[in-house]
Amino acid sequence: MxxxxxxxxxxxxxxxxxxxxxxxxxxxxxxxxxEPDSLVVGDYYKKGKSINLEVSKVKQAQKLGMRFALQFKNNELVIKPTGIEKIFPLLNVNFFHPTQEGKDFYLALTPDGNGYFRHHFEENIDGKWKVTLTPFENHWKIHNTISLPQHDFIDLIPDPTKAQ
The missing domain is CATH 1.20.5 (Single alpha-helices involved in coiled-coils or other helix-helix interfaces)
Structure with a gap:
């Protein structure tokens, strides 16, 4: 069967x-x-070309001797040029949070009477940040990772190994 x-x-x-x-x-x-990961880049070649452009901007800042000092305390950001005599009409400052894209923000700062760039925040922005400084013409760039608050001034200097 x-x-x-x-x-x-x-x-x-x-x-x-x-x-x-x-x-x-x-x-x-x-x-x-x-929910695709927002950190993945689709066009690797174009991204690579833009990274090379950013490295050349950092090298340009290095060649020009661009240096700044940054301080953040009592919810006030102070950025002062150090070692350079040039006066900047406008300084673009980008803050990128390393893990939360929604916290990123941009500031366009003009100098006060002393040549310092200042901004007062309503809320605290503690934590680790990637900070990018560029002039209005966008021909040089300084990029550093900092932790806030900073009661003492910290140096922001161009470093081509940190350009991104």
């Missing part, structure tokens, strides 16, 4: 293994594409 195929346990084992792999693959695909 012949039994039906669906009554055999080995037949189910042969069918269930590939079926499980297909279901796991579909689930993995759905999970991976549900």
């Amino acid at each position: 012949k039994s039906s195929w669906y009554k055999e346990p080995w037949a189910w084992l042969v069918f269930i293994l590939p079926f499980t792999a297909v279901v796991a693959g579909i689930a993995t695909y759905i999970i991976a594409n549900h």
Whole structure:
């Protein structure tokens, strides 16, 4: 007497293994594409070219002798030029949070009577930040990672190894 195929346990084992792999693959695909990682770059060549451009801007800042000192205490940011005589009509300051893109912000600061760039914040911005300084013309750049608050002035100097 012949039994039906669906009554055999080995037949189910042969069918269930590939079926499980297909279901796991579909689930993995759905999970991976549900919320793509915002840190992944699609056009690597274009990103590489822009990194090279940024490195040349940092080298330009180094060549010009650009140096600044930054202090943040009592919710006031103070940036002062050090070692350079040039007066800047505008300084672009970008703050990038290393893990939370929504906290990033930009400041366009003009100098006060002493040549210092100041900004008062309503709320505290403690923590680790990547700070980028550029002039209005955007022909040089200084990029550093800092931790706030800073009661003493810290130096911001151009370093081509940190350009990004």
